[in-house]
Amino acid sequence: MRRDNVIEHCAVCDCPTLYVQKDFNRTIGMAIFVTGAVVSLVLYGFDRVWQAMAVLLGCAVVDALLYKWLPEVTICYKCHSQYRQVNPNPAIAPFALGLAEKFDPLNKQADAENPAADWQGR
Numbered sequence: 001m002r003r004d005n006v007i008e009h010c011a012v013c014d015c016p017t018l019y020v021q022k023d024f025n026r027t028i029g030m031a032i033f034v035t036g037a038v039v040s041l042v043l044y045g046f047d048r049v050w051q052a053m054a055v056l057l058g059c060a061v062v063d064a065l066l067y068k069w070l071p072e073v074t075i076c077y078k079c080h081s082q083y084r085q086v087n088p089n090p091a092i093a094p095f096a097l098g099l100a101e102k103f104d105p106l107n108k109q110a111d112a113e114n115p116a117a118d119w120q121g122r
């Protein structure tokens, strides 16, 4: 990992199941979305339809630019360790909800029937 700067498995828990996503603060992303929606609705309420649509379009442009410019972060499904400034590994796929459920099931009762929890040896 240090020689090639490529993540193949988690350095903390040795889990080989990782995913990549854009490195962006979700709170800021939600704030942009909510602000755009509220401003647009207020403008729409005052019959300023074109300005309301312009605000929505502006939010879409900001979202597209952020998606293009932001780097990616590699994250471990099991321990949520994050790896930044590493070379991309094409073997690592984007986030998959089914895999995340394997490592962090919604029903955490020890005796709950959870076929996705086979990784724990239950």
Ligand SMILES: [Zn+2]
Pocket (backbone or CB within 6 Å): 010, 011, 012, 013, 014, 015, 076, 077, 078, 079, 080, 081
């Ligand atoms: Zn890990």
